[in-house]
Amino acid sequence: xxxxxxxxxxxxxxxxxxxxxxxxxxxxxxxxxxxxxxxxxxxxxxxxxxxxxxxxxxxxxxxxxxxxxxxxxxxxxxxxxxxxxxxxxxxxxxxxxxxxxxxxxxxxxxxxxxxxxxxxxxxxxxxxxxxxxxxxxxxxxxxxxxxxxxxxxxxxxxxxxxxxxxxxxxxxxxxxxxxxxxxxxxxxxxxxxxxxxxxxxxxxxxxxxxxxxxxxxxxxxxxxxxxxxxxxxxxxx
Amino acid sequence: xxxxxxxxxxxxxxxxxxxxxxxxxxxxxxxxxxxxxxxxxxxxxxxxxxxxxxxxxxxxxxxxxxxxxxxxxxxxxxxxxxxxxxxxxxxxxxxxxxxxxxxxxxxxxxxxxxxxxxxxxxxxxxxxxxxxxxxxxxxxxxxxxxxxxxxxxxxxxxxxxxxxxxxxxxxxxxxxxxxxxxxxxxxxxxxxxxxxxxxxxxxxxxxxxxxxxxxxxxxxxxxxxxxxxxxxxxxxx
Amino acid sequence: xxxxxxxxxxxxxxxxxxxxxxxxxxxxxxxxxxxxxxxxxxxxxxxxxxxxxxxxxxxxxxxxxxxxxxxxxxxxxxxxxxxxxxxxxxxxxxxxxxxxxxxxxxxxxxxxxxxxxxxxxxxxxxxxxxxxxxxxxxxxxxxxxxxxxxxxxxxxxxxxxxxxxxxxxxxxxxxxxxxxxxxxxxxxxxxxxxxxxxxxxxxxxxxxxxxxxxxxxxxxxxxxxxxxxxxxxxxxx
Amino acid sequence: xxxxxxxxxxxxxxxxxxxxxxxxxxxxxxxxxxxxxxxxxxxxxxxxxxxxxxxxxxxxxxxxxxxxxxxxxxxxxxxxxxxxxxxxxxxxxxxxxxxxxxxxxxxxxxxxxxxxxxxxxxxxxxxxxxxxxxxxxxxxxxxxxxxxxxxxxxxxxxxxxxxxxxxxxxxxxxxxxxxxxxxxxxxxxxxxxxxxxxxxxxxxxxxxxxxxxxxxxxxxxxxxxxxxxxxxxxxxx
Numbered sequence: 001x002x003x004x005x006x007x008x009x010x011x012x013x014x015x016x017x018x019x020x021x022x023x024x025x026x027x028x029x030x031x032x033x034x035x036x037x038x039x040x041x042x043x044x045x046x047x048x049x050x051x052x053x054x055x056x057x058x059x060x061x062x063x064x065x066x067x068x069x070x071x072x073x074x075x076x077x078x079x080x081x082x083x084x085x086x087x088x089x090x091x092x093x094x095x096x097x098x099x100x101x102x103x104x105x106x107x108x109x110x111x112x113x114x115x116x117x118x119x120x121x122x123x124x125x126x127x128x129x130x131x132x133x134x135x136x137x138x139x140x141x142x143x144x145x146x147x148x149x150x151x152x153x154x155x156x157x158x159x160x161x162x163x164x165x166x167x168x169x170x171x172x173x174x175x176x177x178x179x180x181x182x183x184x185x186x187x188x189x190x191x192x193x194x195x196x197x198x199x200x201x202x203x204x205x206x207x208x209x210x211x212x213x214x215x216x217x218x219x220x221x222x223x224x225x226x227x228x229x230x231x232x233x234x235x236x237x
Numbered sequence: 238x239x240x241x242x243x244x245x246x247x248x249x250x251x252x253x254x255x256x257x258x259x260x261x262x263x264x265x266x267x268x269x270x271x272x273x274x275x276x277x278x279x280x281x282x283x284x285x286x287x288x289x290x291x292x293x294x295x296x297x298x299x300x301x302x303x304x305x306x307x308x309x310x311x312x313x314x315x316x317x318x319x320x321x322x323x324x325x326x327x328x329x330x331x332x333x334x335x336x337x338x339x340x341x342x343x344x345x346x347x348x349x350x351x352x353x354x355x356x357x358x359x360x361x362x363x364x365x366x367x368x369x370x371x372x373x374x375x376x377x378x379x380x381x382x383x384x385x386x387x388x389x390x391x392x393x394x395x396x397x398x399x400x401x402x403x404x405x406x407x408x409x410x411x412x413x414x415x416x417x418x419x420x421x422x423x424x425x426x427x428x429x430x431x432x433x434x435x436x437x438x439x440x441x442x443x444x445x446x447x448x449x450x451x452x453x454x455x456x457x458x459x460x461x462x463x464x465x466x467x468x469x470x471x472x473x474x
Numbered sequence: 475x476x477x478x479x480x481x482x483x484x485x486x487x488x489x490x491x492x493x494x495x496x497x498x499x500x501x502x503x504x505x506x507x508x509x510x511x512x513x514x515x516x517x518x519x520x521x522x523x524x525x526x527x528x529x530x531x532x533x534x535x536x537x538x539x540x541x542x543x544x545x546x547x548x549x550x551x552x553x554x555x556x557x558x559x560x561x562x563x564x565x566x567x568x569x570x571x572x573x574x575x576x577x578x579x580x581x582x583x584x585x586x587x588x589x590x591x592x593x594x595x596x597x598x599x600x601x602x603x604x605x606x607x608x609x610x611x612x613x614x615x616x617x618x619x620x621x622x623x624x625x626x627x628x629x630x631x632x633x634x635x636x637x638x639x640x641x642x643x644x645x646x647x648x649x650x651x652x653x654x655x656x657x658x659x660x661x662x663x664x665x666x667x668x669x670x671x672x673x674x675x676x677x678x679x680x681x682x683x684x685x686x687x688x689x690x691x692x693x694x695x696x697x698x699x700x701x702x703x704x705x706x707x708x709x710x711x
Numbered sequence: 712x713x714x715x716x717x718x719x720x721x722x723x724x725x726x727x728x729x730x731x732x733x734x735x736x737x738x739x740x741x742x743x744x745x746x747x748x749x750x751x752x753x754x755x756x757x758x759x760x761x762x763x764x765x766x767x768x769x770x771x772x773x774x775x776x777x778x779x780x781x782x783x784x785x786x787x788x789x790x791x792x793x794x795x796x797x798x799x800x801x802x803x804x805x806x807x808x809x810x811x812x813x814x815x816x817x818x819x820x821x822x823x824x825x826x827x828x829x830x831x832x833x834x835x836x837x838x839x840x841x842x843x844x845x846x847x848x849x850x851x852x853x854x855x856x857x858x859x860x861x862x863x864x865x866x867x868x869x870x871x872x873x874x875x876x877x878x879x880x881x882x883x884x885x886x887x888x889x890x891x892x893x894x895x896x897x898x899x900x901x902x903x904x905x906x907x908x909x910x911x912x913x914x915x916x917x918x919x920x921x922x923x924x925x926x927x928x929x930x931x932x933x934x935x936x937x938x939x940x941x942x943x944x945x946x947x948x
Binding site: 589590591592660663664667670671672674675676677678679682683685686688689692696711 | 741843910
């Protein structure tokens with residue numbers, strides 16, 4: 001019997017959230033969840049639809065992308081996930097979607113500016129859009145290099161992956177992460193909402209200003225400061 | 238046994254309307270309902286999801302924000318609600334959401350102009366957008382000052398809170414209210430519809446004119462005049 | 475027992491389609507259905523929500539707006555319906571909504587141009603937007619004058635109400651009609667779709683041309699010509 | 712008993728996907744599925760609503776559009792389908808919708824540019840928009856000439872129908888196809904998603920660049936190259 005029943009079950013349930021939240025159609029998207037103690041993660045099998053998928057179809061691979069357990073081929077984005085778990089040991093789940101508004105910003109190759117408190121309740125930076133992958137990366141090991149592209153972007157901008165739990169890949173789409181798979185999926189949904197709100201805001205007022213510094217600071221403190229007083233759980237109210 | 242069973246039940250049911258009406262995701266938003274005789278109000282607990290919430294989780298606080306009954310921490314916006322109940326004794330319910338189009342106008346820092354009769358059936362003024370909070374307010378007691386921000390805006394513009402039952406907080410989002418919690422939530426949904434209609438109208442015709450004065454006057458009289466003849470209930474037809 | 479059981483039932487079912495088709499929220503909108511032999515029509519009661527409404531709540535009035543049967547006040551738009559049935563004896567049902575995209579065009583005070591075959595499958599004219607009501611009309615008998623506003627617009631533009639079964643009232647919203655209530659509601663939904671498609675089309679290409687004359691003519695003939703060969707029923711395919 | 716029970720069933724199920732996927736309302740749209748061995752295809756009957764339709768209502772016609780079996784008139788677009796099956800023997804299913812964003816691009820008479828990897832995962836060309844039909848075609852045999860319009864466009868642009876499985880007809884709407892009816896419908900949904908993403912992308916950044924050549928090439932190879940490694944099935948992840 002499998003040593004990874006619980007990991008597969010978590011992975012399965014988190015993946016099922018994607019169509020339920022309106023973030024994917026058909027086989028789009030994938031979520032993984034890591035067990036850093038065992039050095040493995042569970043991930044959605046490649047090209048399987050959410051309707052027909054079962055918990056036992058989840059594939060177990062190690063952080064070097066070796067197959068540990070599973071009858072199906074893992075998601076074609078598996079190397080991206082593995083690289084992020086190796087580089088950022090503090091994260092326990094990763095989610096990737098082709099959600100409409102997130103993809104639109106990624107295709108527009110624009111950071112999503114922080115325009116309000118809904119954004120500030122989740123992160124106090126603009127949501128970064130990594131520039132499209134350089135040609136030599138593309139020709140190399142594409143999915144692995146997507147991992148590099150993400151980490152490079154965070155390093156260049158001096159962003160902390162535990163503070164900013166989302167990124168847009170220019171031309172491609174969003175990746176989000178968190179302490180576990182549920183939080184990673186939550187961040188995919190939040191990113192989609194922020195992407196939609198930002199687009200609409202700029203349609204109403206192309207000169208809409210960024211959130212003022214005092215408010216950014218306040219929201220940061222409210223959640224992360226030493227006197228944080230926000231929620232039994234997460235999210236704006 | 239609790240003295241506030243009915244108040245909690247009303248509060249619970251009104252809160253559940255928010256996700257049902259598509260106005261919130263996850264833990265976003267909160268509704269409260271006041272009992273002015275007892276000097277208390279019931280409000281959603283902080284950061285709890287709508288799926289798992291029960292009527293007995295609603296928190297009872299007085300208008301000075303002292304906890305009266307409840308096992309959970311009340312919404313982080315509780316001081317805003319308390320301040321409004323103190324200042325505006327005629328209101329019995331307050332609703333706060335992060336609904337997409339309402340937030341977009343708030344982030345754009347624009348009043349929503351009165352462009353048609355759907356708007357005039359509910360209020361005969363532009364929907365005010367309060368300017369972002371001054372820095373000294375932010376550093377003081379943020380949620381309490383949000384209450385001040387709302388009342389200041391109404392005072393400066395000489396608006397009557399029983400006529401105009403909604404406001405946008407610049408950079409943040411909408412607050413609405415009414416005689417009870419159900420009406421407050423109704424106003425949140427109407428505001429979202431008006432916000433969406435106004436955005437689309439201005440996309441079709443950036444020079445779309447405000448509703449003409451004779452129609453504003455007519456709609457005002459139809460509902461509030463001495464010969465009002467509209468509805469068994471409220472809303473446009 | 476009522477002589478109008480069937481008429482009320484038809485009216486009730488047609489009204490329930492409005493929220494099901496996403497064309498109204500709360501108490502917005504109203505549908506009526508006429509019996510020209512008896513000289514009466516059934517219409518939604520004023521301000522009653524779709525959830526709680528029953529078939530026996532439908533109100534029967536004659537074409538001069540005298541109450542014939544019913545315990546509730548009829549829709550505040552009743553005089554508009556009555557005037558249209560008097561002027562246009564060929565119609566058997568009328569539908570009025572505040573559907574979002576239809577209202578947006580009405581508020582923008584623009585005709586919806588014929589941009590494609592989806593439009594041409596239903597009507598081969600631009601969808602007319604009647605100019606806002608003159609002030610003297612407004613001060614007179616508002617809802618009755620809305621009927622005049624519609625008929626005036628059709629007369630001035632020499633439109634045939636059996637060909638063009640829909641109009642936008644500037645600043646207000648859409649009215650549609652047809653041989654029966656079901657067709658009137660169908661036209662409300664089609665108008666909303668055409669309004670949405672036209673807005674998106676002009677966002678992609680502000681210079682998008684009107685449908686070419688040969689195609690307009692072809693689509694007109696396909697449905698209305700002497701060799702019409704389209705459908706067991708109506709609608710594009 | 713019918714020789715075409717299975718073909719009708721496939722056709723019926725594929726047609727029912729259209730309203731379920733939000734691609735049609737009322738009687739809009741039609742899907743067909745071919746049996747090239749028998750030289751026939753099953754298609755939706757004309758003007759019948761999806762709610763009331765049964766599998767036995769599907770109509771069997773040959774590739775010259777002669778009725779083979781069925782009590783109802785076949786879709787008014789039947790000649791378009793027949794012509795495509797004759798010209799392109801490799802396709803087994805065809806889908807036609809009036810989906811909103813697809814129609815908007817068709818009415819705008821613009822190709823949908825390849826702006827990201829979601830697009831590249833399905834096709835590595837812009838989605839062609841055939842110019843509106845010349846007047847002499849329209850006056851001839853309209854639906855047959857729609858087939859010519861599609862094949863002409865592919866020939867002029869030297870596109871391969873097995874690579875590019877979708878087209879927009881200027882002023883009209885989308886046609887998609889594939890190895891079977893299920894794949895044809897899948898492509899209708901994907902086209903609608905790509906149409907929506909492209910519109911939003913260009914609203915955020917009117918100068919959004921086409922996908923870079925190295926990425927187009929990479930995505931092409933990933934699915935179609937000799938070392939293709941993508942999916943148990945299809946679609947981006």
